[in-house]
Amino acid sequence: MENTTLWLKNIKSKECPKLEHDINVDVLIIGGGITGLSAAYHLKDSNLKIALVDKNLVAHGVSSRTTGKLTFLQELIYSKLNKKFSTEHVRMYLDSQISTIKMVKDIVETNNISCDFNEVDSYVFTDEEKEIVKIKKEKELLEQMGIEVNEYNDIPVQGIPAKYAISVGNTAVFHPVKYLLALKDICLNRGISIYENTNILDIIKKDSLYICKTPHGNIRCSKVALACHYPFFLLPLFFPLRGHLERSYLSASIVKNIKKFSAINTSVYSKSLRYHSDSKNSYFIYLNGSHIIEKNINEENNFNNLKKEVESLNLIPKYMWSNHDIITNDFLPYIGCVKSGDNTLLIGTGYNTWGMTNGSLAGKILSDMILEQENAYIPLFDPHRRKNIYNLVSIPANLYYSVKPFIENKLIKNKSWYSSDVVFKQIDGKSLAIYIDHNGKKHMVYNKCPHMKCNLVFNEPEKTWDCPCHGSRFSIDGECIQGPSNYNISYKSK
Ligand SMILES: Cc1cc2nc3c(=O)[nH]c(=O)nc-3n(C[C@H](O)[C@H](O)[C@H](O)COP(=O)(O)OP(=O)(O)OC[C@H]3O[C@@H](n4cnc5c(N)ncnc54)[C@H](O)[C@@H]3O)c2cc1C
CATH class of the missing domain: 2.102.10.10 (Rieske [2Fe-2S] iron-sulphur domain)
Structure with a gap:
């Protein structure tokens, strides 16, 4: 067993250089995860001079440690949003996720990207009586918004108890790192400069230009897109008050056959699963035990619990790893201006563990904002939306x-x-x-x-x-x- 993510195994990509001198560009993208590479992809046909930097290697951050599902059935998200936002906003979030899955599919097909993209049904399930009513409510909401939802008393995998489940179609799974490295190659071929192992230490505004400091050179630019997951600066936005971090544990075990579905439960003790096949092996990917990052910090215990659970399914974990993501106060991502009304400094983050869709969507929104093009979703994800962010709890x-x-x-x-x-x-x-x-x-x-x-x-x-x-x-x-x-x-x- 190896303590490493499945998605980085046997992956080869030519390393881009480190920035060693000053450069001038129109747009700097900070971070080469799904947000940054998606933004770069959408900007590739513009006439702007663009650079993307990552402090490590691109596609090696949170996006390389995900489950890799592209789904709009995200636990009980619509019920949660329904309590905080209008019906119109809830519908808009659903539309944004469905259109993003289509967009990713389109990118994969147009560019012939080999990233094990597979359309599969998504399930949400529970083995707890008290959760059934909540899932039924989610089903009702989805149906009201025109989505066809199926219901079951089980999920199609043995050994994982379920009393009730719903499923939807038109969702997918993929290999996140293969997808991101393909975006990297496309961007490089279209003249975007990518610098790896290049850490942005500070961003200073001087007149109408930003000076982004790295250890070995400054980058001067007129627009900056922050795609660095948790922002490295405190002010503005003050992230520690805008959300918290949740950590989970994942495993990949070799299996003989794969099944064409992905699933997640709704209980406090989380379980999420999917299958994956590459040219050599088929895997069962299983996640458990999500918790707020400051709790359960004995990682040896957390991994042992995961191992025991996987073994109880008669499987042997080949890879195990952990990952964390930002949970925002109102369950919507923050995509837009860092300073209200100033679209020269932009951010995409806070994906509530659904960043394969939301990060891809953020890439599109940020690129539209940079190009001053309209995007119907800009107001929904505005980091300065007042309602619900600053609530008493x-x-x-x-x-x-x-x-x-x-x-x-x-x-x-x-x-x-x-x-x-x-x-x-x-x-x-x-x-x-x-x-x-x-x-x-x-x-x-x-x-x-x-x-x-x-x-x-x-x-x-x-x-x-x-x-x-x-x-x-x-x-x-x-x-x-x-x-x-x-x-x-x-x-x-x-
Ligand atoms: C356990 C788990 C499972 C998940 N499963 C799913 C799933 O199945 N489907 C789904 O939709 N979402 C899923 N997610 C969520 C998803 O993985 C994340 O939301 C998403 O990957 C975040 O992407 P990102 O681009 O914001 O961050 P990252 O991928 O981390 O990219 C940010 C990049 O910025 C770079 N960076 C940071 N600071 C600097 C700096 N100062 N200078 C230069 N570079 C910098 C980092 O090195 C990194 O490469 C899951 C999350 C978790 C925790």
Whole structure:
């Protein structure tokens, strides 16, 4: 078993250069996940000079660790939105997801992209009596909006208990990394400059230009699209109050045959599944145990639970990995202007674990905004929509999710579950964390996330230092592999 995502196995892509000098472009896209590469794809035919930068390799962020479903049946999203928004808004969200699935299909077909794209039915299911009524309500809402919904007393897979399920058609699954790397190639062929291993440290506005600072050169541009998942800056928008992070655990096991459906349950203890086939193997992909990132931080336990569940289905996990996404206060993504009314600095984020559709959609909306073209969905996803973002429950809850792990991790540095290969020490007045690998080599890092100074937690199975406040992740040698942190935590002894 390997602690790595299935989607990065046996994938080859030619690395793009690191930015080593100053450049001038019209538009800079920061981040090469599904949002950034989709935006670049839609801008490729414009006359604008465009650059895309990623602090790591493109297609290696959250988008490489997803389940890879393209569906508009997203647990109980329409019931949730129905409580907060008008019927017209709920319908608009549904339309946006359906049209995005069609758009991705069209991109795949037009460009002949080989990304294991398959149209399959999507299911939502439960094995809890109290959830049945909620799913029935979701079915009713979908039917009112003209969607054909089927109902069942089971799902078509043995061993996963279900008492009630609904399904819809016209949804799909794909290999997210193959899709994104194909977009990367198309963009490169159309003259878009891509720089990998290039970290944007700061964005400064000078007159009508943005100066985006990287360690080895500045990028001057008139428009910036932030596609970096959790924003690395605090103000404006102040993300820690606008949402929280949810983490889940995924596995891929080799199976003989695949079934043409994907499914997700609605219970607090989440389960999500799909099948995938490539030229060599067929896989059953299974996700469990989603939780707010600051809870259940004993990752060894979380992975053991996943392994046990997969084994109870008579399967052996070949790959296991974790991933997290941003859950917004009103369950709608934030796509649009960072500063209200200023479409020179744009953002797409907050996809509530449905970023394969919403990230693709954000790419289209951001490109339309950059090209000053109309897009009917702009008002719905406006990051400055007032209603529901700043509500009385979410803000204190988000504050609690940020502050609780901050305090807890300051007080309890030595977690009882850590094995002896993890040590915390004060050296030269600095709080350090040391991981001793199986060869006895010491890997020393600063035990503080540069983002908001939260102490880090060791993720033993994946060998990463993780921030339980806002989700930054670092390698054992302190390289930042996932934001919002913008800096490494490597420690070099004197
Ligand atoms: C467990 C799990 C399962 C999921 N399954 C599904 C699913 O089946 N279907 C679905 O629709 N959605 C799913 N999602 C959600 C989806 O994976 C995400 O919403 C989506 O991938 C986010 O894409 P992104 O482009 O915003 O981020 P990313 O893919 O992380 O891309 C952001 C990029 O920005 C780069 N970056 C960050 N900061 C900087 C900087 N300062 N300078 C330069 N580059 C920077 C990063 O290196 C990264 O490559 C799932 C999420 C989770 C957690």
